[in-house]
Amino acid sequence: MRALIVGGGVIGTSVAYHLAARGADVIVIERSAIACAASGKSGGFLAMDWCDGTPLMHLSRRSFELHAELAEGHAGEWGYRRMTTYGGILGRPSAPASHGAGPGWLSPNVSIHGQIGSMVTTAQVQPAAFTIGMMRAAEVRGAELRLGNVTGLLRRGEKVVGVDLEGEALKGDVVVIAMGPWSVLAARWLPLPPVFGLKGHSLVFNTGPAIPPEALFLEYQEATGTILSPEIFPRADGTTYVCAISSDSPLPTDPEFVVPDDGAIDRLQVLCARISPILASSRVRSGQACFRPVTQDGLPLIGAIPDAPGAYVATGHGVWGILNAPATGEAVAELILDGATRAVDLSSFDPARLEAVNPGRVTVARRPLG
Numbered sequence: 001m002r003a004l005i006v007g008g009g010v011i012g013t014s015v016a017y018h019l020a021a022r023g024a025d026v027i028v029i030e031r032s033a034i035a036c037a038a039s040g041k042s043g044g045f046l047a048m049d050w051c052d053g054t055p056l057m058h059l060s061r062r063s064f065e066l067h068a069e070l071a072e073g074h075a076g077e078w079g080y081r082r083m084t085t086y087g088g089i090l091g092r093p094s095a096p097a098s099h100g101a102g103p104g105w106l107s108p109n110v111s112i113h114g115q116i117g118s119m120v121t122t123a124q125v126q127p128a129a130f131t132i133g134m135m136r137a138a139e140v141r142g143a144e145l146r147l148g149n150v151t152g153l154l155r156r157g158e159k160v161v162g163v164d165l166e167g168e169a170l171k172g173d174v175v176v177i178a179m180g181p182w183s184v185l186a187a188r189w190l191p192l193p194p195v196f197g198l199k200g201h202s203l204v205f206n207t208g209p210a211i212p213p214e215a216l217f218l219e220y221q222e223a224t225g226t227i228l229s230p231e232i233f234p235r236a237d238g239t240t241y242v243c244a245i246s247s248d249s250p251l252p253t254d255p256e257f258v259v260p261d262d263g264a265i266d267r268l269q270v271l272c273a274r275i276s277p278i279l280a281s282s283r284v285r286s287g288q289a290c291f292r293p294v295t296q297d298g299l300p301l302i303g304a305i306p307d308a309p310g311a312y313v314a315t316g317h318g319v320w321g322i323l324n325a326p327a328t329g330e331a332v333a334e335l336i337l338d339g340a341t342r343a344v345d346l347s348s349f350d351p352a353r354l355e356a357v358n359p360g361r362v363t364v365a366r367r368p369l370g
């Protein structure tokens with residue numbers, strides 16, 4: 001069984017790891033570099049029970065469990081650790097908030113409302129290192145990485161029997177589309193529902209050991225009235241990640257061309273300086289942007305693609321792609337190798353639940369239409 005996985009983000013590499021661990025012959029095809037897109041630029045925050053009561057509950061709980069298992073013996077490689085998590089409000093400059101109980105590294109502008117996650121229920125990984133770690137772990141089990149742009153599929157009748165890799169016919173028994181927001185382009189080749197890219201900006205600071213493992217989710221109203229929801233994640237490697245500021249900017253067709261919107265990084269830096277004096281005085285290691293893949297109903301597309309035997313999809317994980325990658329990889333491997341899943345029921349994520357895009361009208365749209 002040879003599986004071709006298109007996309008070397010956290011989803012593609014997690015599928016590769018689980019397939020290779022079960023003895024499949026695996027090739028990951030990545031257009032740019034492993035973790036070059038959202039999987040390398042996201043927060044890497046993990047929550048055990050924040051998706052409870054939604055169709056994501058079992059996928060998230062199983063993933064949280066698998067993250068802990070995967071980190072055994074590898075924790076230092078991708079910075080897995082448990083965190084305490086707080087929620088609060090960042091006051092406007094004219095109305096500093098009063099300080100509630102919570103982290104002591106914050107400025108008096110921040111009011112903490114309460115603890116929203118504990119060392120039992122919340123954790124983190126360094127997402128680029130985790131994604132690269134999954135690829136390496138797959139390679140140790142025999143998987144191969146090919147750099148190149150997949151531009152089409154090989155078919156024998158209805159059956160998908162490989163990919164067109166920049167003119168090279170690469171054959172495989174199954175093909176898994178894990179192209180993140182660029183999965184929309186695969187709707188030219190396969191009956192796939194739309195996938196959209198929602199842009200987010202982030203900063204990574206060199207903060208050293210000054211900030212303890214405490215994650216923070218804040219609300220802030222800018223002078224213009226815009227509501228921002230900054231998320232702050234100090235990491236085990238002595239950096240601190242902060243994201244906020246989503247935008248409607250269109251997805252470039254080449255992942256290499258993703259850049260921050262004009263002014264967004266400066267705006268984010270001003271915001272960070274108000275959150276903590278440590279962020280105000282720390283050197284910025286990177287200011288970046290990326291697109292999370294989202295679907296029309298907010299749930300991922302995971303499963304066999306209708307009317308295209310041999311083709312599978314795993315994308316649209318939205319804000320929880322790093323969390324939900326391990327159980328997605330496990331489930332896709334079970335589906336391909338056993339014909340059914342055991343650990344997690346994928347029926348809520350069946351790509352057949354949504355109408356496929358007309359292949360002649362594929363565009364990289366800005367946001368879900370519904």
Ligand SMILES: Cc1cc2nc3c(=O)[nH]c(=O)nc-3n(C[C@H](O)[C@H](O)[C@H](O)COP(=O)(O)OP(=O)(O)OC[C@H]3O[C@@H](n4cnc5c(N)ncnc54)[C@H](O)[C@@H]3O)c2cc1C
Nearest residue numbers: 007009010011031039042043044045150180200321322323
């Ligand atoms: C600002 C921000 C913060 C986030 N924070 C968190 C968080 O704290 N926790 C969490 O769980 N999730 C978080 N997420 C969500 C998470 O990052 C994404 O859901 C996840 O990274 C998506 O992974 P992916 O593998 O589907 O896509 P991607 O990471 O986009 O990977 C897709 C890959 O496919 C490749 N590709 C595309 N087209 C082709 C082609 N034709 N041929 C070959 N390769 C191709 C691309 O180059 C890319 O490497 C965050 C997202 C954002 C934007």
